[in-house]
Amino acid sequence: MSSGVAVNPACMEKFQELKLGKKLKYIVYKLNDTNTEIVVDKTSESANYDDFVADLPEAQCRWAVYDFEFEKEGAGKRNKLLFFAWSPDDSKIKQKMVFASSKDALRRSLNVALEIQGTDFSEVAYESVFEKASKGA
Amino acid sequence: MNYGGDEVQALVLDIGTDTTRAGYAGDDAPKAVFSTSYGFTVHPPAEGETGDDKSMPTKLYIGENGPSIWRPRMEVSNPFTNGLISDFAPIPAIVSHALIHSLRTNPAEHPVLVTEPAWNTPANRERMAEILFEEFQVPAFYIANTGVLNAFAAGKGTALVVDIGRNTASVLPVVDGFVLRKGVTQSALPMLLHANAHHMLTKPTPTRLGIDLLPHQLVSQKQPVDVNAPPNYVPRQDRVSYTTDSWKLWAEAREVDEWVSGVAGVLEQGWSEQHALTKHPRPYEFPTGYHTVFGPERFLPGEIYFNHAHLAASNPTLPKTLPTLVQTALANCEPDLRTPLLSNIVLTGGGSLLQGTAERLNNELIRSFGPKVKLHAGGNIIERRFGAWIGGSILASLGTFHQLWISAEEWQEHGRAIVGQRCK
Numbered sequence: 001m002s003s004g005v006a007v008n009p010a011c012m013e014k015f016q017e018l019k020l021g022k023k024l025k026y027i028v029y030k031l032n033d034t035n036t037e038i039v040v041d042k043t044s045e046s047a048n049y050d051d052f053v054a055d056l057p058e059a060q061c062r063w064a065v066y067d068f069e070f071e072k073e074g075a076g077k078r079n080k081l082l083f084f085a086w087s088p089d090d091s092k093i094k095q096k097m098v099f100a101s102s103k104d105a106l107r108r109s110l111n112v113a114l115e116i117q118g119t120d121f122s123e124v125a126y127e128s129v130f131e132k133a134s135k136g137a
Numbered sequence: 138m139n140y141g142g143d144e145v146q147a148l149v150l151d152i153g154t155d156t157t158r159a160g161y162a163g164d165d166a167p168k169a170v171f172s173t174s175y176g177f178t179v180h181p182p183a184e185g186e187t188g189d190d191k192s193m194p195t196k197l198y199i200g201e202n203g204p205s206i207w208r209p210r211m212e213v214s215n216p217f218t219n220g221l222i223s224d225f226a227p228i229p230a231i232v233s234h235a236l237i238h239s240l241r242t243n244p245a246e247h248p249v250l251v252t253e254p255a256w257n258t259p260a261n262r263e264r265m266a267e268i269l270f271e272e273f274q275v276p277a278f279y280i281a282n283t284g285v286l287n288a289f290a291a292g293k294g295t296a297l298v299v300d301i302g303r304n305t306a307s308v309l310p311v312v313d314g315f316v317l318r319k320g321v322t323q324s325a326l327p328m329l330l331h332a333n334a335h336h337m338l339t340k341p342t343p344t345r346l347g348i349d350l351l352p353h354q355l356v357s358q359k360q361p362v363d364v365n366a367p368p369n370y371v372p373r374q375d376r377v378s379y380t381t382d383s384w385k386l387w388a389e390a391r392e393v394d395e396w397v398s399g400v401a402g403v404l405e406q407g408w409s410e411q412h413a414l415t416k417h418p419r420p421y422e423f424p425t426g427y428h429t430v431f432g433p434e435r436f437l438p439g440e441i442y443f444n445h446a447h448l449a450a451s452n453p454t455l456p457k458t459l460p461t462l463v464q465t466a467l468a469n470c471e472p473d474l475r476t477p478l479l480s481n482i483v484l485t486g487g488g489s490l491l492q493g494t495a496e497r498l499n500n501e502l503i504r505s506f507g508p509k510v511k512l513h514a515g516g517n518i519i520e521r522r523f524g525a526w527i528g529g530s531i532l533a534s535l536g537t538f539h540q541l542w543i544s545a546e547e548w549q550e551h552g553r554a555i556v557g558q559r560c561k
Contacts, residue, residue, distance in 0.1 A: 001281055001282065001285050001286075001289075001314055001315075001532075001541075001560075001561065002314065002541070003532060003535050003537055003538060004535065004537035004538050004539070004540045004541055005535070005537045006537070034536070035535055035536075035537070036536060036537050061292065085294060087292030087293065088292075089292075089513065091292065093290055093520060093527060093531070094531050095292075096289070096290060096291065096292030097289050097290050097292075097527075097528055097531040097532065098531060098535065099292060100288070100289035100290075100291075100292050100293060100294050100314070101289050101314070101532060103294050103314075104294070104313065104314055117293060117294065117295060117477065117481065119292065119293070119481075119511075119513070123480075
């Protein structure tokens, strides 16, 4: 079941830039004001994970793609693309519903394997994300 | 096709075992909420009247002037068995009551989104589509799964939905917006709770009398009495011999439901007499005028959600408890799904409003599965009671949703098969 919301072409363009350009660190996506299209909210080159978490609003839903870099013991540096579905408990039920029913459209067009579903900041904290990302890396 | 846009408001219809909920897409709560149980009287044809039709004419009584109004020889029935519609005969009348009588709309002018339980059968959903298209001429139709609607309304594409309804408790693993059918588990737990409460109330205890659950419709007058004193009332003798067994059962069940929602609860940390004694007792008055104060016993029926140990004989055929349902559902899912499901548990349904249920379930699950358990219980009562309706209301109000509706033209062209193809 899906909402039928469309994905703005810029979402894909920015994603390709992040994947191939190796400059962008993360992209934050949101719904436009009329709930008809998924658009780019913000892109950033900041390598500081805290900056990314600060870009997730306390009571608003977002999606994000993050180029997660981590040290694998004895195997050097690894990179993994993460898809974030950010749906804080304090956001309005309407937004939660529209975001949840629209997520598939974005995730399928970006095709990122690993998803982090977050409803509070503990679920997107560096440690918990690191644990998920390093599994099977 | 341009359904679901701003000009044409869609309607949302959520028919459950206990209540039917109907309203406009985009609203925060359903405008019409009425009992799905309905009354009926059978009228034998008058003498001298002949006809080929052997069936006797039946009159249905639905909604606020339905079963709750006493009528001579009126029977009460309910179209649901185990959360599924098992008798479609009264469904058109229920739909008509919801959309035409209560909402005062012309269904031929509005797309209608209907909800269905996760274990609905293809034949059932197609029958529902047929009723709306053929008997109500709706321009467009969609049927949405309550498990997915509840998960989405909590902002989750992946969730373990624990839905406690009037007769059925179910646990539904939802993964990326789809119900994992092999993981769906359910039991008649709420019915057992109800039966237990009924039994407990009618039996005397050392501190109170056995309670006569006579409904107010059968009480003509009552005198105020002291607490715990035998009631002093005059029953409606004129009505007794015209009261059917099915109506009496329905009316007594309502008295028990009222008591459960007003007085009963469940202890957050598991049953202990000492702990129950520290909780405030609650006074309650029954329609006969009998009134008493319920102490620890008000926490007994709710225990049934979590264990059967206090029931006289342990019986393996008893409906599965909530923790067992969760365990079974998880065991039927791939191991790597268990952690994401456990950390996204969504508690919903009117039965979950029993005081203390969310806290107790959280405690029990943490004890069994560890700290990764995270329970989400919708903040307010409206969201918990009407979660699926609200989810459907938001979805159907989106302009972009018009691509998903099954239009009347498509129904004409493709027939029943389109329902399964479109509504996944």
